[in-house]
Amino acid sequence: MPETAAAAVASRRKFRREGEERRRQDLIEATLDCVAESGLQGATVRAIALRAGVTAGLIRHYFPGKEELLQAAYAATMAHMTEMAKAALAGIGQEPKLRLAAFVEASLVPPVVDLRAISIWASFIGRAASDATLGVAHRAGYLGFRDEVEALVAEVFQAAGRRAGDDDLRRHAIAINAIIDGLWIEGCLAxxxxxxxxxxxxxxxxxxxxxxMKLRNEPAAEVA
Known part of the structure; x- marks a missing residue:
């Protein structure tokens, strides 16, 4: 196949793939809108299709069933909150203490702290223990966030010359995750x-x- 023809085929495939990924994301966003407004019970296939402006049949083209769509929507919610916290590290540099502080801070301010976000989260978490598909999404999202925290703590300890085993790092990550979770809930609700x-x-x-240890330097005291 001539090079120009091959390039044209590759371009069409890329366009089709990106288009399908966009439509899949649109369905996930429509699902989250429905969950935010009406809870999981109100997120019916018909309601989601209406919100997305598609037919119910098209939804089944991208997801085998409603449960798989809900799982994808919950996974997207958890991943999005983690990615927003990680985005704060982009302009921080390589100082481990500042990076950990920035991650904690970003997890406890808008847009991560958001009433709509906790409304969606609460709807899903209420069924995660009894719904296997949502349970998988919850576990993956929780571990993904905790792993990010653990990696940041490991960098802090290494830079400070402090030795910490895997069990110690894991316990610190669990505790920090709990601190963030508790304050996040308070911030979202009030x-x-x-x-x-x-x-x-x-x-x-x-x-x-x-x-x-201090993660950020205290501001210098003013001289009278």
């Missing part, structure tokens, strides 16, 4: 009760106390 950045400051201070 954001107006906290000053800007207050929950992030509490989270960072809690992590510092647990690790026994």
């Amino acid at each position: 954001e107006d009760m906290f000053a800007t950045g207050e929950l992030a400051a509490i989270g960072i201070a809690s992590v510092e106390a647990m690790l026994g």
Whole structure:
């Protein structure tokens, strides 16, 4: 096949693949909209199709059934929150302590702290224990976030010359995840009760106390 023809075929395949990925993402976003507004019970195939502007048959082209679509939607929610926290590391540089502090902070401020996000999360988590497909998505999302925390803690310890075994790193990651989860729930449900950045400051201070080290330098005191 001539090079130009091969390139044209490759371009069409790429366009078709990207188009299908976009339509799949649109269905996931429509599902999340339905869950946010009406809970899992209201996220019917008909409601999702109406929201996405497609037929129910098209949904079945991308997902074997509603449960698989809900699983994909929950997985996307968990992954999105982790990716938003990781995005804060892009402009931080390579200092491990600052990177861990930035990750904790990003997890405890908007857009991660968001009433719609916790509404969706609560709908899914309520069924994750009894629904095997949602349970798989929850476990993967939880471990994905915890693994990010564990890697950041490992970098902090290594830079500080502190030895920590795998069990120690795992326990620290579990504890930090619990700190973030608790403050995240408070912030999502009652954001107006906290000053800007207050929950992030509490989270960072809690992590510092647990690790026994400052993650950020204190501002220099002003000389009178």
